[in-house]
Amino acid sequence: MMDTMQGLKRTKYCGEFTAEDIGREAVACGWVQRARDKGMLVFIDLRDRTGIVQLAFDDRTDAELRAKAQTVRSEFVLMAKGEVRRRESVNPDLPTGEVELYVSDLRILAKAQTPPFEITDKTNVKEELRLKYRYLDLRRSEMQHAILMRHKIVKAAHDYYDRNGFLEIETPSLIKSTPEGARDYLVPSRVHPGCFYALPQSPQQYKQLLMLSGYDRYMQIARCFRDEDLRADRQPEFTQIDLEMSFVDEEDVMTVNEGFMAHVFKEVLGVEIPTPFLRMPYDEAMERFGSDKPDTRFGMELCDLSDLLGGCEFKVFKGALEAGGSVRALNVKGAADHLSRKEIDKLVDFVKAYRAKGLAYTRLTADAETSSYEKFLTDAEKEAIRGRLGAEKGDVLLIVADGNNQTVFDSLGALRVELANRLGLIPEGKFNFLWVTDFPLFEYSEEEGRYVAKHHPFTHPAFEDLDKLESDPGACHARAYDMVLNGCEVGGGSIRINTPELQERMFEALGFSEESARAKFGYLIDAFKYGAPPHGGMAYGLDRLVMLMLGKSSIRDVMAFPKVQNASELMTQCPAEVDEKSLRELSIAVTAREEAE
Known part of the structure; x- marks a missing residue:
C-alpha cells in the first residue's frame, strides 16, 4: 500500500528553496529526477515544475527511513518533510544548489515503471516516442518552460487588452459551415439528421456581428480548427488571440497592436521592442524578398x-x-x-x-x-x-x-x-517586426477557375479600387495588414466591409450567385442592414508567437498535446473509428474506401 499525504501539506515548491530557508522546516513534493545511494548517505533529486531540490539522508537518519529512501527510483512521486540546511558540496549550476532538505518524514505516494526515455532536456529521443508518451515528455523542464511562457503570454494579452477597453466575449464552437478557404471540420447533429455543424476556422463573422451589436472592442483567446495539411508552424487545432475594434481605420488597429507586442515582449522576455514598426507594401516585399512575410534580419x-x-x-x-x-x-x-x-x-x-x-x-x-x-x-x-x-x-x-x-x-x-x-547569416536573439500592407484583394485559383479572396471575403477593398471590383478584380487592393516577425506571419487582419451593398458586390466578384451568397451568408448581409459601424481587427497565432519568442522551430514544441503530420495524436491514437450504435444515432453511414495501389 502506498503512503498518503495525510498530516502533511506542501509548504514550498522544489525550485523555490534558497539560503534564506536554512534552519526552517519545510515540506516539498514532486517526482524523483534521480537517486544516489552511497550506503549511509542517500541523495534524491526531487523535481516539480519549478525546479529541483536535493533531499538528504545520512548516518543520523533513522535506519528505517533511510532504508525506505534506498527503495526510491526515478519518477517515483514523493512528499518529504525536513529541515533546510546548507549543502556541504554547493552546486553552482542549480538555482537551489546552496541548500538541501534533510528529511525526517518521507512518503512514497506513487511508484513508477522505468520510463521509455530519460526525463531530461538533453535527449536524443525521436519526436514520435516523445509524443506517444507526451505526459512524460511534459515533465521535462524545457517543455514546462514553454508551457509556462505560453501562460505568461496569454496573461499579458488579457492584461493589455483589458487595460485598453476590450471585452472578452466567447463565440460559439459549433457554427454554420461556410467554406471559403481551408476545409471545415464537420460535426454531425443527432437531432437534425443529415445536418452538420462546423468547428470554427476563426470567430470572424461572430466578432463582426459583435461590432454591429455595439460592443466596440472585443478580444478572445479562441480555439480554431482547419482541416489542412500540416507544417512546422501549422496544426489542425490551434489558438488565436482574436480581436476586433469599431470606428477605426488601419492606423488605429496597427497602433494598438504594436503596443501589445511591446507589452508582451517586455513582460515575458524583458525585451524592449521599438515602435512604430517598419511598414512595407506587399509589392515591395515580393520584389525585394520574394515573400509576403520577409525575414529582414x-x-x-x-x-x-x-x-x-x-x-x-x-x-x-x-x-x-x-x-x-x-x-x-x-x-x-x-x-x-x-x-x-x-x-x-x-x-x-x-x-x-x-x-x-x-x-x-x-x-x-x-x-x-x-x-x-x-x-x-x-x-x-x-x-x-x-x-x-x-x-x-x-x-x-x-x-x-x-x-x-x-x-x-x-x-x-x-x-x-x-x-x-x-550559411549562418541569421543573427540570434534578434526580433525584427514589420507590417506588410496593400495586399491584393483577390488571387486567381487555377484549380477553381475563379478569383478567391486573398484573406477572406469580408475584407474591405481599398477605396481607390472600389470601381474595379467587377471590371478588374485582379487589380484591386485590400485594406489588409499582416504583422511579420522574423520571416513568419505572426498575425493578420483587415478593415472589414460594413454595408450590405458592398458585401453583396464582394460575393458577386468571388463568383457567388445571389442565391448561393444568401444561403451561406444571408444572416450577415441582413445584419448589416441594421447599422454596422466601420470596424476592423486582427488575430495572432498564439502557438506561432510562443514558438518565435522562444526561438523554437516547431509549434509542436510549445503545445501541450499537438498532432503530428497526418493530423493524428500518437498518445491517444485519435482519430479512431466509432461504434455502429453511435453512427446510427447520428444518421451516418461510412463508405469503405479501397487503398489506391
Whole structure:
C-alpha cells in the first residue's frame, strides 16, 4: 500500500528553496529526477515544475527511513518533510544548489515503471516516442518552460487588452459551415439528421456581428480548427488571440497592436521592442524578398534582371520573358567556398519543389569561374548581370527564370531563407517586426477557375479600387495588414466591409450567385442592414508567437498535446473509428474506401 499525504501539506515548491530557508522546516513534493545511494548517505533529486531540490539522508537518519529512501527510483512521486540546511558540496549550476532538505518524514505516494526515455532536456529521443508518451515528455523542464511562457503570454494579452477597453466575449464552437478557404471540420447533429455543424476556422463573422451589436472592442483567446495539411508552424487545432475594434481605420488597429507586442515582449522576455514598426507594401516585399512575410534580419535581396535581357537569345531567359514572366537572382556573397557544384545541384532540387524548372548559377572562386548559363550570353549581357548584382570574387550568383512571376518569387524567396540558415547569416536573439500592407484583394485559383479572396471575403477593398471590383478584380487592393516577425506571419487582419451593398458586390466578384451568397451568408448581409459601424481587427497565432519568442522551430514544441503530420495524436491514437450504435444515432453511414495501389 502506498503512503498518503495525510498530516502533511506542501509548504514550498522544489525550485523555490534558497539560503534564506536554512534552519526552517519545510515540506516539498514532486517526482524523483534521480537517486544516489552511497550506503549511509542517500541523495534524491526531487523535481516539480519549478525546479529541483536535493533531499538528504545520512548516518543520523533513522535506519528505517533511510532504508525506505534506498527503495526510491526515478519518477517515483514523493512528499518529504525536513529541515533546510546548507549543502556541504554547493552546486553552482542549480538555482537551489546552496541548500538541501534533510528529511525526517518521507512518503512514497506513487511508484513508477522505468520510463521509455530519460526525463531530461538533453535527449536524443525521436519526436514520435516523445509524443506517444507526451505526459512524460511534459515533465521535462524545457517543455514546462514553454508551457509556462505560453501562460505568461496569454496573461499579458488579457492584461493589455483589458487595460485598453476590450471585452472578452466567447463565440460559439459549433457554427454554420461556410467554406471559403481551408476545409471545415464537420460535426454531425443527432437531432437534425443529415445536418452538420462546423468547428470554427476563426470567430470572424461572430466578432463582426459583435461590432454591429455595439460592443466596440472585443478580444478572445479562441480555439480554431482547419482541416489542412500540416507544417512546422501549422496544426489542425490551434489558438488565436482574436480581436476586433469599431470606428477605426488601419492606423488605429496597427497602433494598438504594436503596443501589445511591446507589452508582451517586455513582460515575458524583458525585451524592449521599438515602435512604430517598419511598414512595407506587399509589392515591395515580393520584389525585394520574394515573400509576403520577409525575414529582414539579413540581406541577400532579390534582384530583377529582366530589363537587362530583353534581347537575350538564351532560350531559358527568353522564354520566361516572352511568357510575361521574369528573370531574377540572388547574390550569395562570399559563399563560393561553401557552395560546391554538388551543393548547388541540391539547390536545384530545392527550387523545383516550388515549381521552378531549374536554377542557373555562376560561381566565382578565387582561382576559377564556372557558370551554367554565361556561355549562352553576350559579353555585354554577362557584364550587365554581374554589375547589377555587385558580383565579386567569392560570390555565387543564383538565377531563376519562369513565365509565372509567382513561381520566381516563391522559389527564390524560399531559397534565400534556406541559404541564410545553411550559411549562418541569421543573427540570434534578434526580433525584427514589420507590417506588410496593400495586399491584393483577390488571387486567381487555377484549380477553381475563379478569383478567391486573398484573406477572406469580408475584407474591405481599398477605396481607390472600389470601381474595379467587377471590371478588374485582379487589380484591386485590400485594406489588409499582416504583422511579420522574423520571416513568419505572426498575425493578420483587415478593415472589414460594413454595408450590405458592398458585401453583396464582394460575393458577386468571388463568383457567388445571389442565391448561393444568401444561403451561406444571408444572416450577415441582413445584419448589416441594421447599422454596422466601420470596424476592423486582427488575430495572432498564439502557438506561432510562443514558438518565435522562444526561438523554437516547431509549434509542436510549445503545445501541450499537438498532432503530428497526418493530423493524428500518437498518445491517444485519435482519430479512431466509432461504434455502429453511435453512427446510427447520428444518421451516418461510412463508405469503405479501397487503398489506391
